[in-house]
Amino acid sequence: MKAIVQDVYGSAEMLQLRDIPKPAPGDGEVLIRVRAAGVDQGVWHLMTGLPYLVRLFGFGLKRPKVPVRGREVAGVVEAVGAGVTRFQPGDEVFGTCEGSFADFVCAREKLVARKPVNLTFEEAAAAPISAVTALQAVRDGGQVTAGQKVLVIGAGGGVGSFAVQLAKAFGAEVAGVCSTGKMDLVRSLGADHVIDYTSDDFASAGVLYDVILDIAGNRPLSVSRKALTPQGTLVIIGGEGGGKLTGGFERSIGAPLVSLFSGQKFKGLVSTENYRDLEALTTLLEAGSVKPAIDKVYALADAPAAVAYLREGKVRGKVVVSI
Structure with a gap:
């Protein structure tokens, strides 16, 4: 599968589009066929390893512990791991994970919720974080x-x-x-x-x-x-x-x-990621009380440019990678 990968901390130039093995869901995880991934400030912090406090939180002292970037995800459940009860293959979902700039990603069940029915995958990917x-x-x-x-x-x-x-x-x-x-x-x-x-x-x-x-x-x-x-x-x-x-x-x-x-x-x-707040947001999103504001949508190969654009400080709302 295709993914945006980095081997060392650094600028967006460190991000490369590569072929890597497709992951398999572990216990309590769902495998998601990614349709879109949001770009948030956390992506930049994990890419650069800055501030150094980030590295002490378990993301890798000398190099990224998870080499694939991206944390906000929206897509379709491809498979479920042992113990998963809330989802089945074919469900449209959104949530947080590690490595959403890829064709597929595994996410913990407790960090994923059903996608709001009135949102596109790009809009849903702008919301989880x-x-x-x-x-x-x-x-x-x-x-x-x-x-x-x-x-x-x-x-x-x-x-x-x-x-x-x-x-x-x-x-x-x-x-x-x-x-x-x-x-x-x-x-x-x-x-x-x-x-x-x-x-x-x-x-x-x-x-x-x-x-x-x-x-x-x-x-x-x-x-x-x-x-x-x-x-x-x-x-x-x-x-x-x-x-x-x-x-x-x-x-x-x-x-x-x-x-x-x-x-x-x-x-x-310090925000905490959980599916209950995603479900609370879904109620507001489906009611039309809240709507994602998307500035630009990039292709997966252009994810490095999306991260660079985010750091310019000119983004009106959110930037999203479509896959």
């Missing part, structure tokens, strides 16, 4: 309720585009912060207000928010908290732009400590 992260940020981290004011920083990206829609689905008044080129997208997602960070400073605008979702940002807590109500909640999702050791994740790690000395709450979100 980005939308689950957004759901956990809105529902669990921010505990958003109807009538609240919510600010989404990074509203035009993969997680942010889902967070705007989910916060609206939870009944909030939503403002989205993004670059000039993404403003139209964020408006189309249902944001009540759109703030262009290249020309406007939300922290000094005088508007206070009950919940701020800061996605892969690098602003000091002292800046964001100026826009929070006295009892508001700031949720930090991911981190970019830091050093090679922690890569900005130190903001998430240190945020809860600040809460000890303030009425405001600061949380660092």
